[in-house]
Amino acid sequence: MLDLSLRPHPLVSQFESLLAVLNADLPAELATFRRDALNRFSLVGLPTRSDEEFRYLSARTFEDFPSAPAYGATISREQIESTITGGIDSVVVVFVNGEAAPELSSYETLPEGVIVGTLRAALAEGTATGFGTIATLEGKLGSTNDERLVDLNSAYFADGGFIFVPRGLALERPIQIIHVTQADHGTFLVAPRNLIVLEDGAEAKIIESYVGLGGTYASIPVTEVKVGERAHLDWVRVQQESETAIHLSTTAVFQAEASVVRSTVVNFGGLVVRNELNADVRGERTETWLNGVNVGQGEQLIDNHTRLDHAVPNCQSFEVYKSVLDDRSTGVFNGKIFVYEDAQKTDAKQTNQAILLSGQATYNTKPQLEIFADDVKCTHGATVGTLRDDALFYLRSRGIPEKQARALLIYAFAADVLEGVSLPEVRSALEAALFAKLV
Amino acid sequence: MLTIHNLHARVEDKEILRGINLEVKPGEVHAIMGPNGSGKSTLASILAGKPGYEVTEGSITFNGEDLLEMDPETRAAEGVFLAFQYPVEIPGVSNTYFLRTALNQSRKHRGEPELTMPEFTRHIRSKVEMMGLDSSLLSRAVNEGFSGGEKKRNEIFQMAVLEPKLCVLDETDSGLDIDALKVVSAGVNALRNPDRAVIVVTHYQRLLNYIVPDFVHVLMEGRIVRSGDRTLALQLEDEGYGVIEAEVLAAAN
Known part of the structure; x- marks a missing residue:
């Protein structure tokens, strides 16, 4: 088992050599900001x-x-x-x-x-x-x-x-x-x-x-x-x-x-x-x-x-x-x-x-x-x-095949949350993606 | 249209139906009455194909086909409709989408063309009027937040839209006040025709004042113990189930 406390993780050891590139064209105080953050990270x-x-x-x-x-x-x-x-x-x-x-x-x-x-x-x-x-x-x-x-x-x-x-x-x-x-x-x-x-x-x-x-x-x-x-x-x-x-x-x-x-x-x-x-x-x-x-x-x-x-x-x-x-x-x-x-x-x-x-x-x-x-x-x-079995049976009893009834219920469960998206175009895009993912 | 022969069924280890025989012809209205626990709702559920019931003996034939072999969606497409005693709320699915999917899936099953949105809209508009339904219910989620009366009315509305051959009403009168009862009954009566049969499952004769049956059957402990015309329902109203129960017991001994 590798003990990270003994050998610094590359994320820590490589940092100084990358800093100049990371901070290129940015103010010098941001290099300090980065270094301070890295130091806090390296402690844990x-x-x-x-x-x-x-x-x-x-x-x-x-x-x-x-x-x-x-x-x-x-x-x-x-x-x-x-x-x-x-x-x-x-x-x-x-x-x-x-x-x-x-x-x-x-x-x-x-x-x-x-x-x-x-x-x-x-x-x-x-x-x-x-x-x-x-x-x-x-x-x-x-x-x-x-x-x-x-x-x-x-x-x-x-x-x-x-x-x-x-x-x-x-x-x-x-x-x-x-x-x-x-x-x-x-x-x-x-x-x-x-x-x-x-x-x-x-x-x-x-x-x-x-x-x-x-x-x-x-x-x-x-x-x-x-x-x-x-x-x-x-x-x-x-x-x-x-x-x-x-x-x-x-x-x-x-x-x-x-x-x-x-x-x-x-x-x-x-x-x-x-x-x-x-x-x-x-x-x-x-x-x-x-x-x-x-x-x-x-x-x-x-x-x-x-x-x-x-x-x-x-x-x-x-x-x-x-x-x-x-x-x-x-x-x-x-x-x-x-x-x-x-x-x-x-x-x-x-x-x-x-x-x-x-x-x-x-x-x-x-x-x-x-x-x-x-x-x-x-x-x-x-x-x-x-x-819910009762919901599934209800849909099937009206003629909706089981596979489709399941998909519809899963979709409805999740899509409910998307009602909160105010932009209609975004909501439709998300609904379509959700539907494609679940059905 | 429907032949039930010697039907035995149980839920888990409990035998509920013990040899039901029933013949329903097109155009007829049959009432199935009985005390609580007699097996009325079980019979309705088995007709619709609700999971959880085991048929141990007997058969159900629907228009020449073995109904028990069909899954619920096939039964629906073949023309069986169950109006639920407790209609289920389905958040997130709009009534319109639900009905259109249901109707088109059944049409597909029967080899009929699917209805386009305008065709579907035309189809349901007349039914909405017939049922006196608040059309805002159409865009709401299925049964979600509906009052008891609205739910029952929605069941009959669905029945009107799907145009089944056999309508099974499971205690449709329960929880309805007299005005709602009249509206729901009027809806059912409007759907009566020579090709369509109705089975009304009810505890009380009250509903039968509005949906007048051709035949009344009394179900007790999983068997039809008496059949007659509508006067049988009136007799039950006067005497209660106890008298028949006693007669049946006496005959058995």
């Missing part, structure tokens, strides 16, 4: 199953974890357009294996003050306000807070989308950040990093997607989202990585007073998938919607960790995660809701449901509510089941 190293937050990931995931830097790949516009949401009429920023792909992106004239582009450009120009300050659990409740993957991303991040919507501006046109990964010449690690900033009173509809076009690789994206006072964000995240890929993501959302965030995450791809979605509610009278649809097949592991920090009074959150698990796939749901001492009148609802289509599929659910205020409404419910 890659997770193991004895780390509470990662207990459902197999030991092999981290034993074989790639550390080689990503290389380039040639991707056509048609390939982008054939992805689940690639055909949606929107402003598109594309990244291939972590690098910006302007030839695949569709920059267009946007209202004054709106920036849609790459994070590297924003960091170089000094417009990336809030970068590195949102994805942190510093000073927050929780006894198992674990930020090593964010640190690893901060050390190694390549590029990603930057979206800035100025004060009071409602951006009608949807914006899409697409991260495409293709590993034809051996395995690698890619660390996408996105930053989304909505100033006070701004509105935006954003689609973030991760698409694998083959090969074995690990992606460790981090997305930071800052939502100003009274701002509205509609956010959809689509994960369709390659069949053998590892996808370990962190999304951190900061919400100021009276802001509204509606999120829907969809997980269809990847072999080992773990998403952490943290919403830090720091202003009163906010609404936070966290919805998720997951489909596990083959040997897939789909692990969703969500976290709501209700730090102030009078906020509402609604969370619905559903999973359909077939073959030998595994689903995990861990839903943390922290209600801080001051956060009176918090109204938090959490539901997660799974359907197991095979005897070998498993689902692990752990609602985790930690409430320190005394005048709150917090509910949670979890169900794990198979298809």
Whole structure:
């Protein structure tokens, strides 16, 4: 057994030699930022199953974890357009294996003050306000807070989308950040990093997607989202990585007073998938919607960790995660809701449901509510089941063949969550992809 | 149309039907009455092919074919319709999509062309009016959040849309107030025709004031112990099941 404490992991030992390339054209203080992050990471190293937050990931995931830097790949516009949401009429920023792909992106004239582009450009120009300050659990409740993957991303991040919507501006046109990964010449690690900033009173509809076009690789994206006072964000995240890929993501959302965030995450791809979605509610009278649809097949592991920090009074959150698990796939749901001492009148609802289509599929659910205020409404419910026999018979008794009746019920169970997607075009694209996957 | 011969059936180890014989011809309406636990709903479920029942003896022939050999969807396509005592809620599937899929699958099975969306819309519009259905129910999920009356009405509406040959109504009157009962009965009566047979399973004679049967059968402990015309139902209403039960017991001894 290799003892990582004795021999530094390549992720640690190779770092200094890669730093100049990683930080090329970026301000020197970012090199320090990267180095500090790497140092924090090196103290804990890659997770193991004895780390509470990662207990459902197999030991092999981290034993074989790639550390080689990503290389380039040639991707056509048609390939982008054939992805689940690639055909949606929107402003598109594309990244291939972590690098910006302007030839695949569709920059267009946007209202004054709106920036849609790459994070590297924003960091170089000094417009990336809030970068590195949102994805942190510093000073927050929780006894198992674990930020090593964010640190690893901060050390190694390549590029990603930057979206800035100025004060009071409602951006009608949807914006899409697409991260495409293709590993034809051996395995690698890619660390996408996105930053989304909505100033006070701004509105935006954003689609973030991760698409694998083959090969074995690990992606460790981090997305930071800052939502100003009274701002509205509609956010959809689509994960369709390659069949053998590892996808370990962190999304951190900061919400100021009276802001509204509606999120829907969809997980269809990847072999080992773990998403952490943290919403830090720091202003009163906010609404936070966290919805998720997951489909596990083959040997897939789909692990969703969500976290709501209700730090102030009078906020509402609604969370619905559903999973359909077939073959030998595994689903995990861990839903943390922290209600801080001051956060009176918090109204938090959490539901997660799974359907197991095979005897070998498993689902692990752990609602985790930690409430320190005394005048709150917090509910949670979890169900794990198979298809309802009575519903199946009802459909068949009306003439719908069994196979089709099953597919219809599974689809209906999962598609229910997509009702929350506000853009009709996006909703239809996701429904079509879900239907194709299940039927 | 339907011949049930010496039908025995059980659920797990419990024998529920102990030799049912019944002949139903096109155009006829048969009422099957009986006390709770007599096997009425079991008979209705077996006709529709609900899993969980084991037929240990006897046969059911439907238009010359062995009904027991068919799976539920085939029975539906061949023209058997069960109006459920407890219609099932199916969140996420709209009533319209459900009905169109059901109708087209049955048509496909029968070698008929599928209905296009405009054809289907025309087909259901008249049925909606006939059932006095609130058309907003069509776009809602199947039975989800429907009141008891709306669910039963939706069952008969589905029956109207699918145009079966044999309609089996399983305690359709249960949980209905008198107004809903009238609407549902009117719907069933509108569907009566010389080619279509109806089996009404009910505990009470009340429904039979509105859907007037040609024959009434009394089911007790898994057997039809008495058959007659509609006056038998009225007699049951007056005397209760106890009198017949006593007579049957006396005859057996």
